Amino acid sequence: MPEVLFSRYREAIRSLDLxxxxxxxxxxxxxxxxxxxxxxxxxxxFESIHEHARVVVVGITPGFVQWKNAMREAQGQLALGLDDAAVLRASRLAGAFSGAIRPNFVALLDAIGVQRWLGIASCATLFGEHAGLVQVSGILRHPIFVDDRNYSGSPPMTRNAFLREQMLRYFAEEARQLPDALYIPMGGSVSAGLDWLAEEGVIRRERILHGLPHPSGANAERVAYFLGRKDRSTLSAKTNGAQIDAAREALLEQMSKL
Known part of the structure; x- marks a missing residue:
């Protein structure tokens, strides 16, 4: 099992003045x-791992706001006297896919049949009674800052030795504990990172679900078209309907094979 670092930072977190x-x-x-x-x-x-997770949602890296929220949650749990495992679970879950992003994400997964693969009625229950089936991760687990700003995927992480080492040291070790899970990249830079990890033998390529639109509100038109809620003739010039159609068909075929 990979080393859990929390014990090294427990007292620093406890005494941190946010x-x-x-x-x-x-x-x-x-x-x-x-x-x-x-x-x-x-x-x-963010070291808690759902050992029975069958879906891993992969973002780029926690940002500064997530860092503060996680630290605040950890401080609160420590003040209650919880053990390390409980503190880590609560810290990682704090704010995961909250707000408007969650229903979009659920609808996208249900649209390609992930709920049937899992044997549940809807992926909405991944945020309730079936929370143990999903792991929300960053391909760069620990926050990365570039000149003290959130790293957003550029320049590509696969072309930077420091970022590759971060992926291999933390996310790859997590992935090795979840060899049969599906990996859902949130964005193109994460897709490229997961493909690189597949080349490194960390993840099986057929387990990576490329092509889902990012479920953020800023991506509303692409999400709506993917879900069949918007007609192709009404799409704006910035949305490539043919590309989304091809991605949807590929994902449906991939899920049918699984």
Whole structure:
């Protein structure tokens, strides 16, 4: 089993004054995992793994706001006297796919049949009674900042030695514990990262579900078209209907084979 780092940071988290941390540059040095040039990686208590998870939702990396929210949640759980495992579970779940993004995400998964593959009525229950079946992750588990700004996928993580090492040290170890899960990338840069991990033998390529539109509100038109809620003739110039059709057909075929 990979080493859990939380015990090293427990007391630093307990004593952290979040009111004094307004920017990534103000994160205390105690939480620095590594730095190379303009890149820095900082510890976040996101080490909890649902060992029976069958779906892994993969974003890029936690941002600064997520770092603060996770630290605040961890402090609260520590103050209640919970054990490390409970603190880590609560910290990782804090805010995961909350708000408008959640119903879009559920609808997209149900549209390609993930709920049937899981044997549940709807993927909505992944955020309730079947929460143990889903793992929400970042391909870069610990927050990455570039010149003290959130890393957003550019330049590509696969072309940077520091970022590749972060993927292999943390996310790859998580993935090895979930060899039979489906991996759902949130965005093109994550897709490229998962393909690179497949080349490295970490993930089976057929388990990566490429092509789902990102479920954010900013992507509403693509989501609506993918779900059949918008006619192709009404799409704006920025949305490629043919590309979405091809992605939907490929995903449906991939799920049918599984």
């Amino acid at each position: 009111a004094t941390v307004a920017t990534p540059a103000q994160i205390p040095a105690a939480f620095l995992l590594g730095r190379e040039g303009c890149y820095s990686a900082h510890y976040i208590p």
